Amino acid sequence: MWRQHRYKILLSLILLLCGLLxxxxxxxxxxxxxxxxxxxxxxxxxxxxxCGWLGLIISSRPAGRVTEWLYYGSLLLVFSYFLDLxxxxxxxxxxxxxxxxxxxxxxxxxxxxxxxxLVGWHREQRAINRQLRGRELFLRDHQLIDPLTQxxxxxxxxxxxxxxxxxxxxxxxxxxLLVLDIDDFAGFNRxxxxxxxxxxxxxxxxxxxxxxxHSDVICRYxxxxxxxxxxxxxxxxxxxxxxxxxxxxxxxxxAGDAPQLTVAGMTVxxxxxxxxxxxxxxxxxxxxxxxxxxLRPEL
Amino acid sequence: xxxxxxGYQDKILLLQHGCSELLALAQRRGALLHKLLSGTGIFxxxxxxxxxxxxxxxxxxxxxxxxxxLNSPELPYLLGNALLNSRYISLxxxxxxxxxxxxxxxxxxxxxHQLFPCFYARLYRQQHGIVIEIKxxxxxxxxxxxxxxxxxxLILNLIKQQLGTVNGISLQLQHDASAxxxxxxxxxxxxxxxxxxxxxxxxLWQQPFxxxxxxxxxxxxxxxxxxxxxxxxxxxxxxxxxxLQQRALPQLLSQEQVAxxxxxxSSSLKRQLSQHQTHFAALVDSVRRDAARHLLQQGQYSxxxxxxxxxYSDEHNFRRAFKRWTGVIPSSFKDLFNTH
Numbered sequence: 001m002w003r004q005h006r007y008k009i010l011l012s013l014i015l016l017l018c019g020l021l022x023x024x025x026x027x028x029x030x031x032x033x034x035x036x037x038x039x040x041x042x043x044x045x046x047x048x049x050x051c052g053w054l055g056l057i058i059s060s061r062p063a064g065r066v067t068e069w070l071y072y073g074s075l076l077l078v079f080s081y082f083l084d085l086x087x088x089x090x091x092x093x094x095x096x097x098x099x100x101x102x103x104x105x106x107x108x109x110x111x112x113x114x115x116x117x118l119v120g121w122h123r124e125q126r127a128i129n130r131q132l133r134g135r136e137l138f139l140r141d142h143q144l145i146d147p148l149t150q151x152x153x154x155x156x157x158x159x160x161x162x163x164x165x166x167x168x169x170x171x172x173x174x175x176x177l178l179v180l181d182i183d184d185f186a187g188f189n190r191x192x193x194x195x196x197x198x199x200x201x202x203x204x205x206x207x208x209x210x211x212x213x214h215s216d217v218i219c220r221y222x223x224x225x226x227x228x229x230x231x232x233x234x235x236x237x238x239x240x241x242x243x244x245x246x247x248x249x250x251x252x253x254x255a256g257d258a259p260q261l262t263v264a265g266m267t268v269x270x271x272x273x274x275x276x277x278x279x280x281x282x283x284x285x286x287x288x289x290x291x292x293x294x295l296r297p298e299l
Numbered sequence: 300x301x302x303x304x305x306g307y308q309d310k311i312l313l314l315q316h317g318c319s320e321l322l323a324l325a326q327r328r329g330a331l332l333h334k335l336l337s338g339t340g341i342f343x344x345x346x347x348x349x350x351x352x353x354x355x356x357x358x359x360x361x362x363x364x365x366x367x368x369l370n371s372p373e374l375p376y377l378l379g380n381a382l383l384n385s386r387y388i389s390l391x392x393x394x395x396x397x398x399x400x401x402x403x404x405x406x407x408x409x410x411x412h413q414l415f416p417c418f419y420a421r422l423y424r425q426q427h428g429i430v431i432e433i434k435x436x437x438x439x440x441x442x443x444x445x446x447x448x449x450x451x452x453l454i455l456n457l458i459k460q461q462l463g464t465v466n467g468i469s470l471q472l473q474h475d476a477s478a479x480x481x482x483x484x485x486x487x488x489x490x491x492x493x494x495x496x497x498x499x500x501x502x503l504w505q506q507p508f509x510x511x512x513x514x515x516x517x518x519x520x521x522x523x524x525x526x527x528x529x530x531x532x533x534x535x536x537x538x539x540x541x542x543l544q545q546r547a548l549p550q551l552l553s554q555e556q557v558a559x560x561x562x563x564x565s566s567s568l569k570r571q572l573s574q575h576q577t578h579f580a581a582l583v584d585s586v587r588r589d590a591a592r593h594l595l596q597q598g599q600y601s602x603x604x605x606x607x608x609x610x611y612s613d614e615h616n617f618r619r620a621f622k623r624w625t626g627v628i629p630s631s632f633k634d635l636f637n638t639h
Contacts, residue, residue, distance in 0.1 A: 143370055144370070145370070146370075146371065147328035147329050147330075147369050147370065147371050148327065148328045148329075148371065153370075153372075154482070186380065186456070186459065186460075189380060189384075190380075190384050190460070194320075194323075194324065194377055194380065194381045195323065195327065198324075198327045198328075221482070222482035222483065223373050223376065223377070223482070223483060225482070
């Protein structure tokens, strides 16, 4: 990420260098007996932390408007703290006010700019949240994301399902699950290679997450199995959604030589996520035993 | 002792035997190649050389890098599957052409230094089937979970492909439960067991394989033999020591005796074992632990008989050691086992 910001790094280095040269030019070095260790420690730490922020911004954010605001705000802060630290070592002549202005003015300006950037970040995050709907529900933990499909994995599903079950029980609403299982995925991998299997999985997950409603979340439960949690959904609605997904999947399947999917829906009546997920195994087995792509009638 | 052993620093693995597959899998999941290879002696340009080799310690570093960069529990299972169907590994291809599971597994065991030099196995018979107990043959630097997953995935996938079913097979693992594993193996898995083992019912051992082919098999075995010229049939040092001690029971071998048997000096034995993150006393202890467990499972031995078979001076010492290994005294272990 930092490669996008080369000129910014260069600019900040030049700015700090200018500050240093200016300070050296106008002032004279203090004697070592005049150093105040506590001040140096305090101001040094502030400077280091501000530099750390700058580094994090550069290394984690793509180029863009919000990044610019965040970056220039922090740069002004760093500049101000840097001069602050320098005057512990350098004494300026009494009549020369420029240095003290340079020291105190950039900090509040930088804070304002940084705050404006943070507001922008907040708005951006809301936009990203909208983008993430269907892939995420109430809980965020980037370590649980499956790196291939960019969906959440089984642990996440477990946590979300447990919470939804408790909520739905207390409010007497119905919670449904959709289970999607790829038929003979091992065979597909064997014939076409694991690389083709990986491509298929990522295309499939892209399709599935785009076809769900905003309140739903889909997770990769196992290597070849996906589970979608549909909060506040009646079995009839779930059935319609399953039918819709099947149609979408046929398009994906007809595009190439890809394996079929079995879709099964079930209503959660269990009181724990563990039991509900065990029930999904049974549901998918029954769906496979019956004709493929058929929903259980008692749903 | 004619068998040679390899050092921790010998290049005993082929890049084609897993390394390039693992890198491809990890890269498709967003890992960066230079970060995966950092700390290993593998160079990017060597990856496509057909006979490029690597150290086992490099392989372990590679696995560690993978886990640091990716949180993908399916990796060992996918890799096992990829190895099994790889066109570049004649050992894996030969498994498909075997007559039956017995022949395939003995083939895998005979040439295991080409693919899994880190494990050795012991077989014993139980009521319903034959148990394959997998033991680490060398220091695995916390990657034993991954390697076991890889090995079991390979074997189970082979059975699934050739016999069409894995019914009746059960898997025992030493480490803790994790939600994903049950899903991937597709068989009954129990955790926190005394050993890592796979129990295969008698009926599956002799059932003919779907792709059994005598000519293809002998061709593949020939190319395995040719590969032996590059990858010597060597065993890891800890495995050799365990085998020697196993054979010598109830007599206990000293470090000097074993060193002499292996043609090493005592200090170099010590140094090489420390490269495997183990030491002599721990190996002897593990051999006695496994032997005690086997004897207890086999039949009705008294503690005094067990103590004398395992080289303990009296039964009190044996009971104390057993409590240390398993946390229970021998008699309650027997009960535990008999109720199952």
